Amino acid sequence: MSNAVKLYQLSRKVHKWAGLILSVFFMFIAVTGLLLVYMIPLGVADELRTGKEASPSQSIPMDKVVSIATSQGLPGVTSVEDIFRIEYRPSANVYQIRFNNSQGVQIDASTGKVLSTNPDYSTFLITLHDGSFFGNWYRYSALTFAGLSLILLSFSGYYMVGYPLYKRLMTRKKAKSMENIAKLSNKDINK
Structure with missing residues (x-):
């Protein structure tokens, strides 16, 4: 058996088993990614509200945003440490505050009026999708392994398609050459 055939067979085995094992990771990333894309229609995240039209220079200061957000009486929210992320959305003139416990608050950036206090599970989905929910060990070992394996799967797939x-x-090409040689031989014989 030639080395090329052995490499082809090895590529098939590596591709099959790596693909099978990694399909769990890829399925998890795909499902959480799809949930993130469709989180508003599915009711997982609160739809972005619109604040009073104003320029960014008229926005309330960050300490006031934190004070307003933490004083809404949301379960499990008592201090700034409970905040996962604060986003300023200039197109809507809104501060969007997301808490560690999947609570959310939207505040008009210029008036400080609370526009929404609905649950927002997008933070949870984001941490699942990027792996930070499981800790750095998962992000830097499992996801690195999955990414490198995807590269390996790509190359083995290219080889499995390209070799045949x-x-x-x-x-x-060899048959065409043999055919040309046969034609030339027949011409020589006919002369």
Whole structure:
């Protein structure tokens, strides 16, 4: 058996088993990614509200945003440490505050009026999707392994598709050469 055939068979085995094992990771990332894309229609996240039209220079200071957000009486929210992220959305003139416990508050950036206090599970989904929910060990080991394996799967897939095409091309080329040699031989014989 030639080395090329052995490499082809090895590529098939690596591709099959790596793909099978990693399909769990890829499925998890795909499902959480789809949930993030469709989180508003699915009711997982609160729809962005619109604040009073004003320029960014008229926005209330950050300490006031934190004070307003933490004073809404939301379960499990008592201090700034409970805040996961604060986003300023200039197109809507809104501060969007997301808490560690999937609570959310939207505040008009210029008036400080609370526009919404609905639950927002997008933070939870984001941490699941990027792996930070499981800790840095998962992000830097499992996801790195999955990414490198995806590269390996790509190359083994290219080889599994490319090798048979190359072999067919070479066989046709060889057959064409043999056919040309036969034609030349027949011409020599007929002369």
